[in-house]
Amino acid sequence: MYKERVVIKVGTNVMTNKDNRIVRPVLRNLVRQISELYERDIMAVLVSSGSVIAGKEVLGKSKIKNKAQRRQVYSSIGQPRMMRLYYTIFYDYGMKCAQVLPTKRDFTPGVHRENMINCVEGLMQEGVVPIANEDDAVSVKTSMFSDNDELACLIAQLINADKLIILTDIDGLYSGHPEAKNSSLISNVDPEDDLQKYIKESGKAEGEGRGGMGSKLDYAQEAASRNIPTYIANGTNPNTIIDIIDGKDVGTKVSL
Numbered sequence: 374m375y376k377e378r379v380v381i382k383v384g385t386n387v388m389t390n391k392d393n394r395i396v397r398p399v400l401r402n403l404v405r406q407i408s409e410l411y412e413r414d415i416m417a418v419l420v421s422s423g424s425v426i427a428g429k430e431v432l433g434k435s436k437i438k439n440k441a442q443r444r445q446v447y448s449s450i451g452q453p454r455m456m457r458l459y460y461t462i463f464y465d466y467g468m469k470c471a472q473v474l475p476t477k478r479d480f481t482p483g484v485h486r487e488n489m490i491n492c493v494e495g496l497m498q499e500g501v502v503p504i505a506n507e508d509d510a511v512s513v514k515t516s517m518f519s520d521n522d523e524l525a526c527l528i529a530q531l532i533n534a535d536k537l538i539i540l541t542d543i544d545g546l547y548s549g550h551p552e553a554k555n556s557s558l559i560s561n562v563d564p565e566d567d568l569q570k571y572i573k574e575s576g577k578a579e580g581e582g583r584g585g586m587g588s589k590l591d592y593a594q595e596a597a598s599r600n601i602p603t604y605i606a607n608g609t610n611p612n613t614i615i616d617i618i619d620g621k622d623v624g625t626k627v628s629l
């Protein structure tokens with residue numbers, strides 16, 4: 374039905390400024406590119422983080438002492454806010470979107486997995502862009518995905534995606550600390566390469582996302598080993614997604 378299926382993951386740091394506020398033009402730019410792909414018969418599934426930071430923006434400092442409960446509360450407040458933003462922007466581009474909130478257990482073989490496949494396939498068949506995020510309201514501690522990079526990798530496999538694009542706030546994987554003078558962008562990675570030595574601590578605060586470059590690399594290699602070429606690239610640049618689809622040399626490409 375479509376020429377290509379692409380899973381696009383957008384991390385918290387892509388869509389926030391230094392005050393941790395959601396930057397709407399970033400989301401607008403993302404949706405513009407997805408709508409351009411749709412016109413070319415390329416269907417996207419969006420995996421979007423941001424609910425925790427969006428909830429934090431509304432609630433501010435919470436009285437809740439328990440960290441897991443605080444995350445559930447922030448996310449429950451922020452998720453509808455994220456969807457309101459996406460709904461409006463997709464509508465502006467003459468497109469439809471829908472929310473899918475899986476948990477890790479939904480991916481184990483069985484009825485939940487089948488239901489999820491049917492729903493996502495049905496949405497795509499109707500020309501509706503599925504927007505997935507972890508169901509943070511009910512996923513706590515051991516039942517959680519390690520982060521949305523894992524969720525994106527699983528969804529890419531679930532729908533037999535042709536590509537997985539992981540958008541972050543940096544151009545890709547660097548051969549050392551991204552700010553160090555002697556580090557450079559690594560353009561091509563094999564699923565078997567051991568590059569963890571290049572990963573630096575990120576020191577993120579609560580709500581600023583969970584992943585980190587190490588996790589992006591792990592899941593990119595996992596998807597690539599299953600024959601899904603995966604790109605780690607800068608989502609704050611205006612045309613990253615289109616450039617990747619057009620085969621331009623952007624970001625870090627992980628492939629067999």
Ligand SMILES: Nc1ncnc2c1ncn2[C@@H]1O[C@H](COP(=O)(O)OP(=O)(O)O)[C@@H](O)[C@H]1O
Nearest residue numbers: 384385386541546547571572573582584585586
């Ligand atoms: N070798 C590396 N190359 C690139 N970025 C790295 C590297 N090591 C650590 N990082 C950090 O990883 C960050 C991206 O991961 P993360 O903050 O989790 O993003 P997101 O919110 O998009 O998931 C970069 O901003 C960078 O500071």
Ligand SMILES: N[C@@H](CCC(=O)OP(=O)(O)O)C(=O)O
Nearest residue numbers: 385423424425521582583584
């Ligand atoms: N589910 C959480 C995102 C967790 C996560 O993996 O964040 P990130 O590392 O920014 O992709 C949220 O929506 O805030």
